[in-house]
Amino acid sequence: MSRSHIIKGHICHAPEAGRLEIRENAFVVCEDGICRGIFDEVPEKYRGLEMADCTGKLVLPGLVDLHIHAPQYAYRGTGMDYELLDWLYKVAFPEEIRYEDAEYAAKAYGIFAQKMKKSATTRAAIFATMHTDAALILSDEMEKSGLISFVGKVSMDRDAMPELTEKSAEQAAAEARRFITESAARAYRRTKPIVTPRFVPSCSAELMAELGKIRKEYGLPVQSHLSENPDEVELVSRLEPEAAFYGDAYDRFGLFGREGRTVMAHCVYSTPEEVRRMKENGVWIAHCPSSNMNIASGIAPVRRYLEQGLRVGLGTDVAGGTTESMFRAVTDAIQVSKLYWRHVDRDAKPLTFAESFRMATKGGGAFFGKAGSFEDGYEFDALVLEDASEPTARELTVRDRLERAFYFELDRVGIVMKFAGGERIL
Amino acid sequence: MSRSHIIKGHICHAPEAGRLEIRENAFVVCEDGICRGIFDEVPEKYRGLEMADCTGKLVLPGLVDLHIHAPQYAYRGTGMDYELLDWLYKVAFPEEIRYEDAEYAAKAYGIFAQKMKKSATTRAAIFATMHTDAALILSDEMEKSGLISFVGKVSMDRDAMPELTEKSAEQAAAEARRFITESAARAYRRTKPIVTPRFVPSCSAELMAELGKIRKEYGLPVQSHLSENPDEVELVSRLEPEAAFYGDAYDRFGLFGREGRTVMAHCVYSTPEEVRRMKENGVWIAHCPSSNMNIASGIAPVRRYLEQGLRVGLGTDVAGGTTESMFRAVTDAIQVSKLYWRHVDRDAKPLTFAESFRMATKGGGAFFGKAGSFEDGYEFDALVLEDASEPTARELTVRDRLERAFYFELDRVGIVMKFAGGERIL
Numbered sequence: 001m002s003r004s005h006i007i008k009g010h011i012c013h014a015p016e017a018g019r020l021e022i023r024e025n026a027f028v029v030c031e032d033g034i035c036r037g038i039f040d041e042v043p044e045k046y047r048g049l050e051m052a053d054c055t056g057k058l059v060l061p062g063l064v065d066l067h068i069h070a071p072q073y074a075y076r077g078t079g080m081d082y083e084l085l086d087w088l089y090k091v092a093f094p095e096e097i098r099y100e101d102a103e104y105a106a107k108a109y110g111i112f113a114q115k116m117k118k119s120a121t122t123r124a125a126i127f128a129t130m131h132t133d134a135a136l137i138l139s140d141e142m143e144k145s146g147l148i149s150f151v152g153k154v155s156m157d158r159d160a161m162p163e164l165t166e167k168s169a170e171q172a173a174a175e176a177r178r179f180i181t182e183s184a185a186r187a188y189r190r191t192k193p194i195v196t197p198r199f200v201p202s203c204s205a206e207l208m209a210e211l212g213k214i215r216k217e218y219g220l221p222v223q224s225h226l227s228e229n230p231d232e233v234e235l236v237s238r239l240e241p242e243a244a245f246y247g248d249a250y251d252r253f254g255l256f257g258r259e260g261r262t263v264m265a266h267c268v269y270s271t272p273e274e275v276r277r278m279k280e281n282g283v284w285i286a287h288c289p290s291s292n293m294n295i296a297s298g299i300a301p302v303r304r305y306l307e308q309g310l311r312v313g314l315g316t317d318v319a320g321g322t323t324e325s326m327f328r329a330v331t332d333a334i335q336v337s338k339l340y341w342r343h344v345d346r347d348a349k350p351l352t353f354a355e356s357f358r359m360a361t362k363g364g365g366a367f368f369g370k371a372g373s374f375e376d377g378y379e380f381d382a383l384v385l386e387d388a389s390e391p392t393a394r395e396l397t398v399r400d401r402l403e404r405a406f407y408f409e410l411d412r413v414g415i416v417m418k419f420a421g422g423e424r425i426l
Numbered sequence: 427m428s429r430s431h432i433i434k435g436h437i438c439h440a441p442e443a444g445r446l447e448i449r450e451n452a453f454v455v456c457e458d459g460i461c462r463g464i465f466d467e468v469p470e471k472y473r474g475l476e477m478a479d480c481t482g483k484l485v486l487p488g489l490v491d492l493h494i495h496a497p498q499y500a501y502r503g504t505g506m507d508y509e510l511l512d513w514l515y516k517v518a519f520p521e522e523i524r525y526e527d528a529e530y531a532a533k534a535y536g537i538f539a540q541k542m543k544k545s546a547t548t549r550a551a552i553f554a555t556m557h558t559d560a561a562l563i564l565s566d567e568m569e570k571s572g573l574i575s576f577v578g579k580v581s582m583d584r585d586a587m588p589e590l591t592e593k594s595a596e597q598a599a600a601e602a603r604r605f606i607t608e609s610a611a612r613a614y615r616r617t618k619p620i621v622t623p624r625f626v627p628s629c630s631a632e633l634m635a636e637l638g639k640i641r642k643e644y645g646l647p648v649q650s651h652l653s654e655n656p657d658e659v660e661l662v663s664r665l666e667p668e669a670a671f672y673g674d675a676y677d678r679f680g681l682f683g684r685e686g687r688t689v690m691a692h693c694v695y696s697t698p699e700e701v702r703r704m705k706e707n708g709v710w711i712a713h714c715p716s717s718n719m720n721i722a723s724g725i726a727p728v729r730r731y732l733e734q735g736l737r738v739g740l741g742t743d744v745a746g747g748t749t750e751s752m753f754r755a756v757t758d759a760i761q762v763s764k765l766y767w768r769h770v771d772r773d774a775k776p777l778t779f780a781e782s783f784r785m786a787t788k789g790g791g792a793f794f795g796k797a798g799s800f801e802d803g804y805e806f807d808a809l810v811l812e813d814a815s816e817p818t819a820r821e822l823t824v825r826d827r828l829e830r831a832f833y834f835e836l837d838r839v840g841i842v843m844k845f846a847g848g849e850r851i852l
Contacts, residue, residue, distance in 0.1 A: 074820040077830030080760065081778050095820070108819035296764035296776055322757075322833040331748075334506065336765070338722035343769050350722055352507050393534035394500040394521070404503030407748040412838075 002050060003033040003422035009054035009384060010398045011038050013061050013374045014358035017306075022398050027051075028059060030380035033422025037376040052417065054384045058402055061372050062122025062381030062420055063326035063411075064364030066286035067223070067265040067315025069127040070138050070151075071096050071105075073112040076319040084229040084295045084320075089161065092319070096129045097163045105134035113141035119324050120411035122381035122420040123368050125150045125223050125263055125286070125315075127196060130166055132179045139183055143191040146418075146425030148368065148381075152196025152223055153179035157207045159239075160198075169206035176211060180218055190421065192220075195260075199225035200236045200249045212253035215260050221367075222255050223286075226264035226274075229297045233269050247274045247283070257281030263367055265315055268292055268300045275308065284311045284367050287359065289332035291320025299340040302333065303348040306355065313364025314356070327411040330356045353403050384417035385410060428476060429459040429848035435480035435810060436824045437464050439487050439800045440784035443732075448824050451481060456806035459848025463802040478843065480810045484828055487798050488548025488807030488846055489752035489837075490790030492712035493649070493691040493741025495553040496564050496577075497522050497531075499538040502745040510655040510721045510746075515587065518745070522555040523589045531560035539567035545750050546837035548807035548846040549794050551576045551649050551689055551712070551741075553622060556592055558605045565609055569617040572844075572851030574794065574807075578622025578649055579605035583633045585665075586624075592633075599636035606644055616847065618646075621686075625651035626662045626675045638679035641686050647793075648681050649712075652690035652700075655723045659695050673700045673709070683707030689793055691741055694718055694726045701734065710737040710793050713785065715758035717746030725766040728759065729774040732781065739790025740782070753837040756782045779829050810843035811836060 007030075011023045021038075029036040029046050036046070072092055079091035099105045116124065126142065126149055128135035135153035142149045155176050157166045166172035176195070183193040195215045197203040203211070215222055227233055227246050236246045243249035247270070250256040256264075256277070263284040270278070278285065287302050305312050314329045315321075321329070330353075337351040365372020371379045387405050396404070405414065418426035433456075437449045447464075455462040455472050462472070498518055505517035525531045542550065552568065552575055554561035561579035568575045581602050583592045592598035602621070609619040621641045623629040629637070641648055653659050653672050662672045669675035673690070676682040682690075682703070689710040696704070704711065713728050731738050740755045741747075747755070756779075763777040791798020797805045813831050822830070831840065844852035 074818045075822075075826070077816075077833035078822065078826040080757075080829065080833065081776075104819060111817050111819060290761075293761035293764055296768055298768040299765060322830070331506075335716075335719035338719055339725060339762070339765055339769075342722055342724040343765075350507075390503075391537050392500045393530060393537060396501075396504065400501070400504040403506065404748070407503035407506065409835075 004031050005050045005052060006042060006046060007052045007054055007059050007382060007384065009057045009059040011059045011374060012398070012402050014354055014361060015373050015375050017358065018352065018355050020354045020357065020399065024398055025055060028374050028382065030419070030422050033380055035374050035376065035378040035380045038374050052384070054417070057416065058385040058387060058398070058405060060383050060385065061361040061374060062383055062418065063120045063360050064313055064368065064372055065121045065124040065316050065326055066263050066284065066313040066364045066367060067288055068124055068318050068324065070109060070112045071099050071129045072319030073115070074108045077322040080294050082295065084297060085231055087295050093161045093164050097161065099129040099131045099134040102133055102137060105131070105137045109138045109141045113145040115324055116147055117145040117425060118415070120326050120383055120415060121147065121324065122418065123148045123365065123371060125194060125367065127152050127154055127223070130154045130156050130164065132175045135179055136182055139186065139188065139191050143188045146190070146420055146423060148190045148420050150192050150194035150221060150223065152194040154196050154198045155207060155211055156198040156202035158204050159201050169204050169210055172207050173210035173214065176214055180214070180220070195220050195222045195255070197224050197255060200246065201232065201239060208253040208255065212255050216254060221261040223263045224250065224255070226267050227269040228266035230269060245271050245274045247277055251277060251281065257283035261367065265317060266292065266297065266300065268298045275310070279308060279310055282311065284313060286315035287312055287333060288315040288317035288321060289336045290322060290329060291317035293336065294322065295320050299336045299344065301340065301345065301348060302337060302351065311366060312359050313367060314360045325409050325411050326360050327406045327409045330360045330406050333359065353406070380419055380422040382419045383415055386414045386416050389413055430457050430475050432468060432472060432475050432477045433480055433485050433808060433810065434477060435483045435485040437485045437800060438824070438828050440780055440788060441799050441801050443784065444778065444781050446780045446783065446825065450824055454485060454800050454808070456845070456848050459806055461800050461802065461804045461806045464800050480843070483842065484811040484813060484824070484831060486809050486811065487787040487791070487800060488809055488844065489546045489786050490739055490794065490798055491547045491550040491742050491750070491752055492689050492710065492739040492790045492793060493714055493743050494550055494750065495744055496535060496538045497525050497555045498745030499541070500534045503748040506720050508721065510723060511657055513721050519587045519590050523587065525555040525557045525560040528559055528563060531557070531563045535564045535567045539571040541750055542573055543571040543851060544841070546752050546809055546841060547573065547750065548844065549574045549791065549797060551620060551793065553578050553580055553649070556580045556582050556590065558601045561605055562608055565612070565614065565617050569614045572616070572846055572849060574616045574846050576618050576620035576647060576649065578620040580622050580624045581633060581637055582624040582628035584630050585627050595630050595632035595636055598633050599640065602637060602640055606640070606646070621646050621648045621681070623650050623681060626672065627658065627665060634679040634681065638681050642680060647687040649689045650676060650681070652693050653695040654692035656695060671697050671700045673703055677703060677707065683709035687793065691743060692718065692723065692726065694724045701736070705734060705736055708737065710739060712741035713738055713759060714741040714743035714747060715762045716748060716755060717743035719762065720748065721746050725762045725770065727766065727771065727774060728763060728777060737789070737792060738785050739793060740786045751835050751837050752786050753832045753835045756786045756832050759785065779832070806845055806848040808845045809841055812840045812842050815839055
């Protein structure tokens with residue numbers, strides 16, 4: 001498949017904080033998988049490349065989902081009358097137990113990967129379950145989907161249901177290693193393993209120490225959950241009295257940024273100390289507004305994080321979130337920021353569309369390297385979007401069309417082309 | 427068109443507060459437009475009626491949108507970076523001015539009515555603009571759509587843009603009368619006029635007094651806005667110092683319930699006095715969670731209203747809301763109630779799916795009489811919904827399928843039949 005091409009259309013991206021750049025009827029060039037920038041006319045040296053004429057359509061970077069649970073996809077949109085800890089035991093854990101069965105995993109992950117392929121997401125950081133074989137099935141399916149993803153076999157050796165608890169820290173560590181080495185053996189081009197302690201309540205200090213060693217030994221990134229819910233934060237302080245704060249329980253074992261790239265989902269209740277540590281350590285925050293509403297966690301102070309220069313991307317957090325639509329995540333983030341401003345902190349200005357769009361593209365993209373923007377040198381992830389399915393009597397600017405495409409979740413119906421890492425996958 | 431028929435399927439409705447009734451593979455009977463109840467077997471006397479075999483599909487009452495602005499439909503999903511008063515002047519009012527042009531109105535309202543026809547909504551209370559001729563065009567289009575609706579020519583004689591302000595209270599009252607008499611002359615079967623002062627800031631006391639007379643003279647219902655935003659509430663207290671509270675500025679003129687059925691949109695900042703008056707006067711509240719997020723108004727204390735026995739339905743409030751999807755309104759109401767519980771009032775329990783579903787069906791339906799339920803004697807509004815477009819590896823209960831259909835907004839793609847007042851319109 002060719003990894004060099006040009007797309008003509010209304011090119012929209014957000015290279016700088018708080019500002020959209022929209023170039024109408026322009027050309028975006030991809031050379032061997034790498035973006036070479038946006039041009040009003042095709043430069044001489046690229047004139048031989050294949051051209052997709054998408055005049056009048058919207059062209060935007062692929063979206064980056066920094067937090068999603070593949071095994072929870074099967075029940076998304078159900079069981080929404082619970083709060084976090086109840087929801088885990090009554091809905092999430094019973095479903096995750098089923099992934100011991102490879103046949104069930106193959107069916108469920110097949111559906112998941114197909115839906116991800118059709119979505120606006122080009123890159124994702126994904127949780128599997130604790131089952132190594134099922135996590136490898138998920139990796140196979142994601143590789144086939146064409147998305148670029150980190151897949152994590154979940155590590156958890158305490159405090160869940162017995163059928164969903166690894167027998168010991170040693171066994172859990174051995175399985176984490178097996179997942180990594182088998183992933184490597186499969187020589188994926190787009191899919192990489194990521195160290196995935198479920199969250200502090202599910203991982204003993206012994207297991208955390210082992211995962212810290214594994215992370216270092218293989219040079220892998222880390223993903224987990226942080227300060228999602230007040231009861232959970234309280235539980236962590238009881239379980240790990242030696243940790244100065246929730247995030248410190250990861251940091252003590254080398255699982256909280258610094259030399260290892262780390263993304264932490266939620267951060268709704270991070271203390272000033274924890275925020276300072278995230279900043280120092282360069283930890284990414286996966287802001288998951290839909291999930292934070294659905295399981296009544298609350299609203300993360302994202303404006304504050306942006307002001308302080310933290311690294312923030314967006315996550316759908318299926319199935320705390322109900323949909324894999326990153327367009328929805330973008331508008332949810334705006335909506336909850338308005339409620340946060342109104343009801344919690346009148347100095348925390350609501351997010352603008354441009355700001356939320358940026359978190360979902362270049363913001364989260366940075367976790368993967370140079371991704372989520374059409375700047376020269378970025379990996380080429382792109383969507384071409386048709387928005388004619390929503391007629392209007394009004395003449396709309398391209399800026400308006402982009403905004404309403406997100407509010408209408410036209411990613412569900414309007415994606416006509418999709419590229420990840422320069423390769424066309426839709 | 428036959429107004430008598432039977433639908434077989436999984437029948438779901440919410441006749442009692444807080445509880446769904448789900449009858450699997452059952453029969454719901456409509457006789458001459460009136461529901462005769464749900465049966466496990468078709469009773470002898472109905473055996474001759476035409477039967478739609480929708481085995482396995484979801485069958486639910488049509489949804490009731492208690493608050494939507496038809497002229498704002500054209501720009502829905504754009505201009506979402508503003509708060510209420512700015513948004514009115516920069517986005518809403520400039521668009522509404524265009525409805526002076528009948529050709530534009532015909533085009534825009536034609537699109538609106540077609541989208542409403544395809545939506546889950548079977549009944550709606552709709553704002554037009556101040557332009558009488560355009561409001562009649564909207565009424566024509568709604569009548570053709572098959573929905574059952576109240577359409578209001580908006581009355582506004584002060585404090586908007588000059589091009590969107592009626593010249594005097596007398597002229598505004600004369601136009602309100604002209605709208606009502608011309609509506610009557612068109613002998614609609616499904617479409618009725620409703621007295622529609624835009625909101626207190628846009629209506630002089632003289633105009634309010636005239637509208638109160640008109641309401642009484644024609645025996646019409648009333649719709650308007652109430653206590654949506656703190657700045658607006660403050661503005662009303664300055665403009666109408668004689669009113670004890672915002673709602674009193676309507677009540678003084680007989681435009682706030684009592685003998686005249688009234689629905690007030692929003693009620694985010696209603697004082698205890700105002701709430702008491704709404705209860706005494708039997709005023710309906712149109713809760714519009716999407717709009718309240720988008721224009722940063724805040725979260726209405728719906729749990730409190732339900733506890734106090736107020737009449738509450740849901741509205742999409744396009745284009746403060748971005749979509750006409752009442753399924754989305756149902757889940758938005760749940761989501762914001764969770765944030766309200768978490769961040770504003772820990773004694774206000776989040777809404778359950780059953781409660782929100784009920785507000786959107788029987789709750790709002792009561793504004794139209796007996797509607798929004800499959801009980802014997804109710805007007806027959808129904809949807810048949812196909813949810814197979816969202817595959818899952820899991821076996822779902824009918825209750826789960828219903829919940830996820832709302833979270834996935836399957837009203838956008840899955841409606842296979844739609845009936846309003848016993849007549850099939852899709």
